[in-house]
Structures are given as C-alpha cells and as structure tokens.
Amino acid sequence: MDKTKTIAALFDFDGVVMDTESQYTIYWNGVGRKYHPKIENFGLLIKGQTLSQIYDRFFKGMDAEQAEITKGLDKFESEMEYEYVPGVVEFMKELRNNGVKIAIVTSSNEKKMSNVYSSHPELKGLVDRILTAEMFTRSKPAPDCFLLGAKVFDTVPENSVVFEDSFHGLQAGKSAGMLVVGLSTTNSKEAIKDKCDVVIPDFSNFTFSDLISLLNK
Template sequence: MKIRAEALLFDNDGTLVSSLDSVNRCWTRWAGEYGLTADDFARIRLHGRTAAEIAADLLPADIVPQAVARIELLEVEDVADGGVRLLPGTRAFLDSLPADRWAVVTSATRRLAEARLDAVGILPKTLIAADDVTRGKPDPEPYLLAARALGVDPARCVVFEDAPAGLEAGRAAGMTTVALATTHRASELDADLVVPDLSALSALVTGGEVEITGRG
C-alpha cells in the first residue's frame, strides 16, 4: 500500500518513543500518594489520554490541578533517569522528512513532551501538546490544529498512532491513519494501514508530497 500526503502527524508516546515503563512507574507512585486503591486505578485507561482527564476521573475537583502538577513532575524527573527510548525506525523515518512537513501531536503536557523528545534527540518544528487544546483525543481538535499550523488541508495529512483514541481523533479529522502495533494488538487498531512500527515504512519526498510505502 502506498500513501501520499503533504504532512505527517505523529503521536509521541508509543509511536516515536517508548515511555510505557516510565508511565507505569510514575502513575503507580502517584496513585499511592493520593490514596487510590489498585481497583480504582485498574479501571482507568492511561494511554492516549491527558493527565487532567485521568485525574478528574479519580479525584475530587478541588485537588485535580495539584495532582496534575504532581504527575507531570514525577514523569519529567523520570525522563532524566532514562525513562524513555526511541522506538524502532523512528530516527531514520523522521530524518527522511523535511522539518516543515511533520509535527508531533501528543496528549502529554508541553513540558513533559519536550523533556521526552529532547532526551532522545528529536526536535520537531511543530509540537501540539495538551496545553494547546481544549479537547484532547479522541476529539479531532489536536490533529486539526496541527494541520492548521503546517498550513495543510486535513485531508492531505497522515496520522501515525498507537492508541485507539488517537486513531479515532485522526479519522474524525478526516485524515488517513497509520496504526503502529507497539502498545496494542493489531486486531485492536482500526486504521487505513497497520504496521509493527516505523521501521516497517519508508518515505520518499517529491516536491511538496511525501509518498509512504511499506518496506520489503
């Protein structure tokens, strides 16, 4: 399958970098600090959602801002302890793209996203974070904002995601979707194309267009 687009929009955690161990470590500690039981925490889906949404599901409204600041601090500190790493194919794929043809669109806060990206040497020209939107994934707002920032019609964008909520956001934005089976089984991912990770893809830039194809 070949996909042609003018802009490529990447989720970060689980798509470009692996932060799952860090997330589990930090959120487990956070839950203990706020007196949450294992049952409380088990019912909450962490991946692909903002910290503010998760905290609001678990805690009284008056302590949510404090709790969100606390988990952000824990996760940023964990980055310094080696909490993230590049996923296979990330470096080569991004290096093949012009800087003005791609963006990172994440449910993390800008501070956390920049810490994780900086730790692995990724410096996107355009970054859309939780701080920039009023509604996070699966709402299409984050991806529509990224398309606007790049000056590209949403229909000419491709979204790269590992989580169902992010893929739903991409579809709702009218974009082509590519799922990476890095954190979910391929059978759980509804996308135009499903691959193991970015190492399964190559990109060829011709003029103002990017052609994406599978390797091998």
C-alpha cells in the same frame, strides 16, 4: 489527495516517536493501585489522555492527591529513558527530504517535553513543529490537536497522515478525517486494526513510498 497542498505527517509522541509507554504503564498502574484499587489496568485505561483529563475523570476535587501524583510524575519523567521507536528517525529524515511537513502532536505538556529535549536535543531538528497539550483546549479523542496540525502547515485533512498507538489517539485521527497509521507498540495489532487504515509494528519497513501509496488509495 490534493496535489496543490502540502503533505503533513502528524506523529503522536509516546509509543510512536519514543518507546516510553511501558514505563508510563508502570507508573500509572502504581497510581491506580494506591488510589483506585478496584480499577484493573489503570495504566492502560488512561493512555492518550492529558494529565488534566485524568484528574477530571478520576481525581476530581482531590487536590492533595493531584499534587502528590503530579510531584511523583515530574520526578518519574525526569528519570525516564527516552529511546526512539525503531526506524522513526530515518523515516522522518526521508519524509523531510521529500518535502513532507512533520509535526509531533502530543498530549504531553511542555514541562515533560523539556525533559525529552535534554535527553535528545536533536529532536527539534527532525520535525517542523511540536504541538503540546497547552496548545489545544480539547484533547484526544477530540480531533482538535490533529486539525491544528493540518492548519499550521496550511494543508487539509485528506493530505494529512496520523501516526498513533493509543485508542484515544486513533479515534482522534479518524475524527479529524485523516488517514491513520496505527503502531502496535502499546496495543496489539488485533486490538487496533479496525481503528486505523493500516497497522505497523514500528517504522523499520515503512517508507515515504508506502505513505504516498496510502494517500493515493
């Protein structure tokens, strides 16, 4: 850890700040059954990807289908329940009290996040920055989004801690050269333990001191 630089905590959103992944799985599994019935667990397959990535990979040239999916997704997101992952609010407040800079770094777009702000207007006050899909060209598993997170706080990867749940997000954090804390909210501990530095079920028993201990290892 570089003691001359700020410590940055970079949080993915879905499955890390808000417990939404099970809801998205329902929606995207339905999309998979309709358009790609031969692909099993479609909802799990696309986790951590932006809508553009999903379309480029699975719906390229299918303009009508993309429009239909986008319309359905917009409606679905407007009706979603946004509930905090246990302990995350308290943890963020503790980090800020100790001078840690906090950013939400998400593959979600601004339109989706506006739904979140309507449900939780206090969210913006819990963090210093919110970086959305519109702000970086390459999405997870590329490290660009997390490197941008370090850049906006004028810090370095070795002082940055990523909190992620998806395989693409965990890979992005590692590719950025950052310490990665995996949350077993979406995938099991066994499935992600070799892709991050430590696994936690939520933030109920994770503190600022734990974060500093990891950075000092």
